Amino acid sequence: MTLDDLPTPALVLDRGKLQRNARRLSERIPRGVRLRPHFKTAKSIEVARIASHGRPMAATVSTLKEAEHLHSHGVTDITYAVGVAPQKLPRAADLVRAGCDLKLIADDAEVAATISSTAASLGVAFGVYAEVDVDRHRAGVTPLCETLPRIAEALADRPGSRFMGVLTHAGESYGCTDEESLRAAAEEERAGAVAAAERLGKAGFTCPEVSVGSSPTALHAESFNGVTEVRAGVYLMWDLVQSNLGLCPLEDIAVSVLGTVIGQQRDRGWLILDAGGHALSKDRGTAAQAKDYLFGQVTSLSGEPIPGWLVSKANQEHGIVESFGATPIDFNRYPIGSRLRILPNHACATSACHDRYAVVDGDQQVLAKWPRINGW
Amino acid sequence: MTLDDLPTPALVLDRGKLQRNARRLSERIPRGVRLRPHFKTAKSIEVARIASHGRPMAATVSTLKEAEHLHSHGVTDITYAVGVAPQKLPRAADLVRAGCDLKLIADDAEVAATISSTAASLGVAFGVYAEVDVDRHRAGVTPLCETLPRIAEALADRPGSRFMGVLTHAGESYGCTDEESLRAAAEEERAGAVAAAERLGKAGFTCPEVSVGSSPTALHAESFNGVTEVRAGVYLMWDLVQSNLGLCPLEDIAVSVLGTVIGQQRDRGWLILDAGGHALSKDRGTAAQAKDYLFGQVTSLSGEPIPGWLVSKANQEHGIVESFGATPIDFNRYPIGSRLRILPNHACATSACHDRYAVVDGDQQVLAKWPRINGW
Numbered sequence: 001m002t003l004d005d006l007p008t009p010a011l012v013l014d015r016g017k018l019q020r021n022a023r024r025l026s027e028r029i030p031r032g033v034r035l036r037p038h039f040k041t042a043k044s045i046e047v048a049r050i051a052s053h054g055r056p057m058a059a060t061v062s063t064l065k066e067a068e069h070l071h072s073h074g075v076t077d078i079t080y081a082v083g084v085a086p087q088k089l090p091r092a093a094d095l096v097r098a099g100c101d102l103k104l105i106a107d108d109a110e111v112a113a114t115i116s117s118t119a120a121s122l123g124v125a126f127g128v129y130a131e132v133d134v135d136r137h138r139a140g141v142t143p144l145c146e147t148l149p150r151i152a153e154a155l156a157d158r159p160g161s162r163f164m165g166v167l168t169h170a171g172e173s174y175g176c177t178d179e180e181s182l183r184a185a186a187e188e189e190r191a192g193a194v195a196a197a198e199r200l201g202k203a204g205f206t207c208p209e210v211s212v213g214s215s216p217t218a219l220h221a222e223s224f225n226g227v228t229e230v231r232a233g234v235y236l237m238w239d240l241v242q243s244n245l246g247l248c249p250l251e252d253i254a255v256s257v258l259g260t261v262i263g264q265q266r267d268r269g270w271l272i273l274d275a276g277g278h279a280l281s282k283d284r285g286t287a288a289q290a291k292d293y294l295f296g297q298v299t300s301l302s303g304e305p306i307p308g309w310l311v312s313k314a315n316q317e318h319g320i321v322e323s324f325g326a327t328p329i330d331f332n333r334y335p336i337g338s339r340l341r342i343l344p345n346h347a348c349a350t351s352a353c354h355d356r357y358a359v360v361d362g363d364q365q366v367l368a369k370w371p372r373i374n375g376w
Numbered sequence: 377m378t379l380d381d382l383p384t385p386a387l388v389l390d391r392g393k394l395q396r397n398a399r400r401l402s403e404r405i406p407r408g409v410r411l412r413p414h415f416k417t418a419k420s421i422e423v424a425r426i427a428s429h430g431r432p433m434a435a436t437v438s439t440l441k442e443a444e445h446l447h448s449h450g451v452t453d454i455t456y457a458v459g460v461a462p463q464k465l466p467r468a469a470d471l472v473r474a475g476c477d478l479k480l481i482a483d484d485a486e487v488a489a490t491i492s493s494t495a496a497s498l499g500v501a502f503g504v505y506a507e508v509d510v511d512r513h514r515a516g517v518t519p520l521c522e523t524l525p526r527i528a529e530a531l532a533d534r535p536g537s538r539f540m541g542v543l544t545h546a547g548e549s550y551g552c553t554d555e556e557s558l559r560a561a562a563e564e565e566r567a568g569a570v571a572a573a574e575r576l577g578k579a580g581f582t583c584p585e586v587s588v589g590s591s592p593t594a595l596h597a598e599s600f601n602g603v604t605e606v607r608a609g610v611y612l613m614w615d616l617v618q619s620n621l622g623l624c625p626l627e628d629i630a631v632s633v634l635g636t637v638i639g640q641q642r643d644r645g646w647l648i649l650d651a652g653g654h655a656l657s658k659d660r661g662t663a664a665q666a667k668d669y670l671f672g673q674v675t676s677l678s679g680e681p682i683p684g685w686l687v688s689k690a691n692q693e694h695g696i697v698e699s700f701g702a703t704p705i706d707f708n709r710y711p712i713g714s715r716l717r718i719l720p721n722h723a724c725a726t727s728a729c730h731d732r733y734a735v736v737d738g739d740q741q742v743l744a745k746w747p748r749i750n751g752w
Contacts, residue, residue: 082638083638083648087713108640108712138689138691171691262458263483264484274458274459315514315547316724316725336487348692353728375731376384
């Protein structure tokens with residue numbers, strides 16, 4: 001089977017690119033620092049195996065469903081890096097009971113106490129990190145906040161919890177515009193996490209782990225001093241947002257959406273694909289970046305970006321391709337029934353529209369289909 | 377089970393609102409004009425049964441998967457209202473062979489001929505409409521275009537096709553800002569479709585069907601003269617985009633996303649929900665409208681909109697709730713573990729993030745779970 005035989009729209013994953021992307025980050029992480037890839041983008045055991053290079057795997061997940069998927073395939077060392085709703089604790093406890101070393105995070109002392117007491121009453125124990133906020137991005141407590149030692153206190157040496165240390169995510173790094181600010185974001189992340197750990201240490205709490213992570217900072221950190229593990233996810237796939245950050249050339253983007261031409265509007269210069277908003281997502285992550293790719297960059301069937309060809313509109317099942325560059329739309333070359341591929345603004349959002357990958361490796365041969373574990 | 381027992385995030389559908397929305401449009405369509413609801417939003421046989429009020433059903437779909445789902449539940453009269461990729465014809469033919477009266481659309485004479493000849497070679501026949509463009513929205517040929525009679529010619533009286541007539545969709549009506557322009561869009565849609573049919577009639581092609589449709593125009597048309605059927609879909613659910621168009625009050629929106637508070641950032645006035653971009657979609661359909669709801673309007677667990685409370689940021693698994701109105705975020709009333717609901721910008725996009733509905737009827741009792749048929 002080749003890309004020409006696949007039903008469209010379809011999500012295509014280039015295994016060779018994935019392998020190179022995985023290696024590039026792995027090789028950057030110093031010995032003694034653990035890489036704990038985040039599977040929120042990939043949601044696939046097959047991708048996880050490549051990301052861990054066949055070695056025992058430390059994984060990060062964004063849903064309990066991802067954790068259950070990885071655990072059902074033998075992964076036991078998993079961090080669920082989204083604040084847990086207390087109602088999810090029984091389900092998380094089931095994983096621990098089944099042999100998974102599942103770690104949670106907390107940025108609230110009461111919630112930390114609830115995790116610990118609920119786990120104890122369920123007869124399990126969770127490792128729990130204090131979630132630290134280094135850049136006012138989203139969740140977490142600041143390194144100097146009064147709540148931080150109270151979280152450690154609620155977790156340390158309890159029957160239902162082990163205090164793991166601190167965990168942070170420099171989410172604001174996605175908004176950086178140059179290498180210097182990326183390096184600064186990485187150092188801010190490292191220094192903030194280490195400061196939080198040192199503060200807890202002085203307050204008498206052993207802090208075995210200092211976990212940092214985002215793909216931009218992992219690739220730009222000049223020091224990992226004091227850091228015990230790095231989490232990152234989108235580096236496995238890359239996308240147009242990350243390319244705009246200078247993290248990868250378009251050629252490294254490992255996922256794309258395959259679409260078939262279902263219409264031509266020649267007077268308007270439009271090709272219409274059967275890959276619309278439901279296949280691409282409506283994520284407009286590049287809208288405020290240096291280069292706005294609208295709803296995605298068009299490539300040929302073999303994967304070469306066609307300069308200036310973008311998906312300009314995305315209705316539910318219609319994606320409209322227009323040329324904004326020097327190469328006009330070639331209607332004779334792309335008749336109805338012909339195929340193109342689309343590089344995504346945001347790999348996580350676009351991939352989530354699909355329940356499997358069609359796997360290729362450099363050419364158009366489809367080597368495998370790998371399921372994706374969407375939802376919750 | 378109540379909404380408090382559901383795992384979150386979850387898609388909630390209020391059956392009473394759905395029933396009232398269905399009735400409102402049905403009652404507006406004159407006798408003798410067929411309503412052919414579009415199931416691209418609902419993707420559910422249960423919703424289809426409500427939309428057809430228990431009577432024999434004429435359905436519109438946006439994917440063959442929706443068609444297969446409806447047909448497996450006994451629906452036989454189905455129009456696939458997206459230009460068909462020629463590669464999908466064998467799968468479409470399987471439906472016909474299984475007893476489904478599946479109708480296709482074409483806006484290109486060569487494609488029309490391909491449909492007809494492929495169907496004949498597969499031993500089936502499709503009904504096929506010529507897709508007409510009345511407002512330069514997307515696909516279709518203009519009523520006076522030379523291609524229109526050539527499409528009819530390629531389809532009429534062939535072993536593989538029956539020429540059904542014309543079909544159009546006034547997609548630009550979604551951009552209207554007042555009732556007058558909505559009425560004008562409806563009349564433009566009707567008049568364009570009727571003109572196309574009359575032109576074909578004069579050229580000697582019998583045009584049994586004149587199919588128009590969009591929820592805004594269906595609710596604003598002052599005349600259905602010459603129209604044989606109306607297609608509409610989002611009217612079953614409504615959403616914030618449609619509310620901004622004046623088509624429904626917020627109280628009529630039948631779908632919402634249930635989320636659990638997983639964090640509080642009190643100094644910034646943020647609640648953090650476990651319903652982020654993957655549960656809400658990144659559709660920003662209200663961005664350019666009179667009222668921008670950001671990533672969605674927050675309601676209480678019982679469904680009452682809380683004025684000014686919006687989802688201001690949507691990361692993958694984090695939705696940030698902020699107050700932009702007179703009622704500040706009440707952190708004591710909404711501790712971690714408490715729940716809120718979110719009305720969607722765009723019901724189609726948000727619903728597509730979920731593989732089932734949790735069905736309620738006015739209160740918080742969960743009466744049923746209805747599967748949704750996402751994907752292709």
